[in-house]
Structures are given as structure tokens and as C-alpha cells.
Amino acid sequence: MSRSLLNLSPAPVLHNSILERLGTEIVQGVRPPGSVITLARLEDEAGVSRTVIREVVRILESMGMVESRRRVGVTVLPATSWSVLDPQLIRWRLTGAERHAQLHRLTEMRLALEPTAARLAARRASAEVGIELLELASRLRILGEAGQGHEQPYLEADIAFHALLLAASGNDMIASLHGIVTEVLAGRTDLGLSPADPVPDAFDNHEAIARAILDRDEDRAEQYAKAVVMEVWQELGNT
């Protein structure tokens, strides 16, 4: 599992493990929307004290996943009210049966974000960043042409390229979604979708993005970024 790629090392405090359990249970439908449970029951299901459970419920509440009402208990809310962009929730929805649908959604987000990020980067990124992007792109070509397309170093360079691209947009909301890209890329490798020999187009496009950014050519940067994501999008079975 590629879990380790995301630097999520929440302190190993008790409530985190409980949160993890409850969260995944809700996401996977073990606790369907509308189902109600009391703090007391949660308390001894998890075998921890009241305080811990309450903190967990608070967090879930702030993510829009549950609602806690007096005299009623804790109600699971419908998925429409969840904060589906919360990094934790994104991870939960990558486990189990939801995994494929989630990768699909995430790829669609990339379709939106990366071309715009590339455009903004072309407008704002420093030459240093442009050069770094170009270096990462040529590293991809070298590794890819050596048949290493499904190996860890290739994946890491790919992730670094796209994370840097999002960061170069100069918009922290866009940059904050690098986890999405990471998951999609890692997910592709996980599922064995990454070929040992990526299509040469991919190298060209990555390099073209970097060059366009160095040239401050917004339209081209956007266009090539779109080409890159479209490729992934089509791999996932879209026309």
C-alpha cells in the first residue's frame, strides 16, 4: 500500500485510532446515514473513556459526517454533507470498495486543477522553479526510457513534478490538493496501471509544461498540462 507516501503521521494518540475506525466504518457503509448511536455505546464498543469518544465525535462532526443531538445520540449524516476534500476523508474513501470510484473522482479533480495550476505557474513561477520542473521532467524521461516506468523512483519523480507544479501556482488552495495527485499516481502504480515503458508522449508533455512555464506561455502550459491529465483520464476508461 502506498499509504506511506502521504506524510500523515498523526501522533499515535488514542483517539486517532478510534477516529480512523469510526471514519472508515461510516465511509464503507457499516454505519449508514441516518443510523444513530449513543456516546455510551460507542464508549464501550471502543473500550475507551467518554472523553476520547467525545473528541472523536467532535472531529467527525466538524467534517460533516455526523451530527450529535441531545436526547437523540450521534446520527450519521448523508454523504452529501461530508467535507469530501478533507485529507482524512479522502484517504478513507480510498480504502475498500470505494477505492475505484474515489480514484475516478480524484482524477477528475486533477483534470480541473492541473491545467489551471500550470497556467498560473506560467504567470508566476520563478525561473528556479521552472528549471527544477524541467529537471524533474528529464529525470522522468531518463527513467522511463530505461523501462523503469513502474518503479518507485519514477513514481517519486512524477509525484515531485506534479506537487511542484501545484505549488508553483502560487495559490495555496490549489497547492493543498497535491495529496490528490499523489494518491492518483500512487494508485495507478498500485493497481499495476503504470506501464514499464510509458508512452513517449508523456515525457514530451511534461517537458513541454516546464518549458512553457519558463517561457511564461500560459496557454501552452495549460494545454500540455491538460494533455497529461487527459492521458490518465483515458486510462481509467473514459472516452
Add this chain to the structure above:
Amino acid sequence: MSRSLLNLSPAPVLHNSILERLGTEIVQGVRPPGSVITLARLEDEAGVSRTVIREVVRILESMGMVESRRRVGVTVLPATSWSVLDPQLIRWRLTGAERHAQLHRLTEMRLALEPTAARLAARRASAEVGIELLELASRLRILGEAGQGHEQPYLEADIAFHALLLAASGNDMIASLHGIVTEVLAGRTDLGLSPADPVPDAFDNHEAIARAILDRDEDRAEQYAKAVVMEVWQELGNT
């Protein structure tokens, strides 16, 4: 203030008000990154019990805004680790000095999201939804041509149109960002940027989006959506 447009009515429990205070304080730099405070101090600054403070800190922690370490206290983390897409955090960053920068960032997000949402909607939306979009678009035209472009009903129709568009993308992550669009639109009206007589282009473009979706013409849907957001983007002072 347009606060009421977002349906955020967190139960008026004690910890919510504390959370609000602490959150805004951090966002506005009253408590800068790196600053440390103990639970005990927070406790009597806010005049509430330990439990409440702990729940608040837990939520802030899950948003990546603070880190709580033993023997150290609660440390404010740098903005780079915040979950900047969390609806609460988005709101906090719309208050005070950050407001303008935040509206700018949010508009850039729209630049990414709406064209793609329109494309996906053209692929997936039912005819009913297409018709509803068209109705909202013509409502905009009617109100706008009557010089009502800066009135509440116009704003509401505008918001409804864009929220429906995002929802029609069929991707819940994209749809979940409707709050962003709402804030940008409401923010424009707030700041008096919405003219009483919007440029006629705007009506044409909104209608064109709806028609393209009804025709399942993905490219046109994307293109016109881009035109709509570009207009806003330029109003904000971008070339």
C-alpha cells in the same frame, strides 16, 4: 455581511464559539505560527472547562492548524499545513485583512473548477437539469436587463445556477466546492463590484453553457464556463 448565505448553523454549543474565536485569531495572525500556548492558559482565557478546550484543540488539530505535544503545549502550525479547503477555514480567511486575498484565491479555484464541471455536466447531466440551468440563465437575463444586477434576487439566481452546475458534474468533490462560488459571488456584491447592468455577454455565456449541456457538447460547455469565470477574474484586476 453575506454570512447567512452559507447554511452553516453549527449547533450553538459552547465549543463552537470558542473554536470560532481561536480559529480566527490564528488566521488573522494574532497567534502566529510557532507560537505556543498551554491548555491551561487557553482554559482560563476562554473561561471554560478543560474538556471544551480539548475538543476545540482536537478540531483545530484535525484541520492542521495546531499541533499538540506533550510537555510542550499547543503549537500553531505554519499556514502551509492548514486544510485550506475546509469550509470553516475558508470562512475564517474571508474575515478581516485576508478577505481580499482570499477572494482572489477562491476566484482562481473557480477558474479551475467551473470549466471542468461544465464539461462533466455536458457528459452526464439529465435533460431536466439542463432545462433548469437554462431557466436560471434566462432569469438572470430578465433581472439583469431590468437593472437588478446588484440586487438580492439576481445574486440568488446566480448562485443557484453555479451551484447546480457544480452539482451536475456528478463529482461530489467538485460539487462540495459550491460554497466557494457562493462566497465569490456574494463577495462581489458585498464589495459593490456587481454592476446594476451586467455586461450582456454574461447572459449570453450563461445561456450558452446551459444549451451546450443540453446538447451534450462538452467543448462548448467548457469554453463558455471559462468565459464566465474569466470575466470575474478580470474584474479582480488580472490581465
Add this chain to the structure above:
DNA sequence: GCGACTCAAAGGTGTCACCTTTCTTGCTGT
């Protein structure tokens, strides 16, 4: 005088017992 070790205090983590507040439910009296 400098480094390594020890140990005590600080402060977050987890547990408990207990009170308050607010809903819901159902009964009661008209």
C-alpha cells in the same frame, strides 16, 4: 571545563464521577 547521565517538574493524555440542559415521549385531564 566539558560531556554524559539522572531525575524532577511541566504539561498533555486518559479516566471518572457528577451535575446541567434540552429533547422526546407518553400520559393525563379536559
Add this chain to the structure above:
DNA sequence: ACAGCAAGAAAGGTGACACCTTTGAGTCGC
């Protein structure tokens, strides 16, 4: 039937406490 009221359930909130980790000051040895 229906309005109003009473009872009770469950979350909200408080405060005290034991525990465990971390830090940093002080001590010992070289």
C-alpha cells in the same frame, strides 16, 4: 382528540486525578 405537563434519556459541561513523555537543569566523572 388534543393540549399541556411530567419523566427520563442522553448529550453538554465541570473538576479532580493518575499517568506518561519530554525537557532541561543539575550532578558526576573524566
